[in-house]
């Protein structure tokens with residue numbers, strides 16, 4: 001692609017990966033990003049010694065795109081222990097993976113939330129997804145997660161008390177009406193790898209991608225969003241808030257709503273899944289005793305999960321405090337004020353730990369995320385646009401061309417770059 005110019009609109013994960021591969025292929029690449037920083041939906045704020053990721057986001061270290069595009073050792077990942085603690089008023093029980101976390105095996109075997117049949121079905125499901133590729137999973141017949149697990153014979157208790165909060169946390173849909181393909185793929189990735197957060201916060205991920213793109217020669221211009229694209233089939237004219245530039249190719253890698261506005265591609269999904277993540281300061285030494293596992297709310301979604309962030313990543317809190325976060329799913333939490341959400345979390349924790357008080361739980365940060373993911377009902381992936389739409393010299397990159405995840409976003413960036421590169425030949 002020697003000498004050919006490419007504009008990438010948006011410096012989220014997809015845009016940054018596309019920019020790096022296009023620059024590696026010899027293109028003259030400029031990324032225009034509306035915000036002051038790179039990363040899009042993966043962002044981190046640091047304040048008073050605390051690290052707040054925007055929403056509870058984690059890296060799945062087995063995602064193929066994560067392994068290919070990132071240097072995990074440079075990210076200094078802090079890992080969660082496999083499994084989770086299932087919590088309800090008066091009771092907490094550990095559910096683990098005996099193969100990957102032998103220390104928790106005894107507690108897990110004694111767990112009466114899960115029947116022996118559920119444990120055997122989990123092993124069979126693990127074998128089933130272990131033999132499938134990403135393309136096979138996303139090309140398979142679809143169903144909702146709930147119906148799929150019923151079909152597999154899992155008990156209603158297991159579905160309601162473990163799967164609903166755990167995979168509801170991943171898909172932001174506790175009703176489990178989401179495509180079972182998302183469940184199969186994330187279940188496979190969790191069986192084969194770990195989840196964690198970079199010691200410096202999740203924003204270290206896009207920052208590393210941006211550094212790689214710059215090293216390959218791409219230019220990243222922040223606070224300069226793309227307003228309009230005029231594609232005449234042979235080249236494109238791109239108008240940003242500050243300038244008008246011509247390019248041989250444009251890759252639209254904004255969020256789904258803006259991508260649809262810029263390209264008029266109506267297959268871009270814009271129905272949102274929302275969540276609110278609230279962070280709390282606790283006095284130093286106040287431990288949730290989960291051995292680096294997430295706490296799942298088996299009873300209701302107020303909140304859905306509680307995460308002992310500084311037990312997993314001590315860098316997330318200053319020396320004199322602990323950091324815990326809680327995630328509330330759906331749109332109803334968006335309108336609740338911070339003190340109301342904190343009170344819900346405090347009451348829930350006190351019900352899970354009946355012999356303890358959580359008076360010291362101090363809300364210090366609240367992220368209300370209206371568009372965290374696009375909604376993924378069964379079959380949605382069959383109708384997503386390809387990277388080559390809308391045609392002419394304009395291409396698409398973004399989770400909305402694959403599936404809503406860090407894997408989907410990063411893979412789509414690479415696919416878009418490959419499409420441009422091969423069409424330029």
Ligand SMILES: O=c1ccn([C@@H]2O[C@H](COP(=O)(O)OP(=O)(O)O[C@H]3O[C@@H]([C@H](O)CO)[C@H](O)[C@H]3O)[C@@H](O)[C@H]2O)c(=O)[nH]1
Nearest residue numbers: 010012013014033034040041254255258398399404405409
């Ligand atoms: O007019 C505009 C509008 C937006 N932008 C910038 O575009 C970037 C879009 O990034 P993002 O929304 O993060 O989308 P991406 O597909 O790269 O990656 C996301 O997918 C999710 C995942 O699906 C959720 O689990 C993942 O978390 C994200 O990384 C953004 O920087 C906007 O500011 C613009 O420039 N102009």
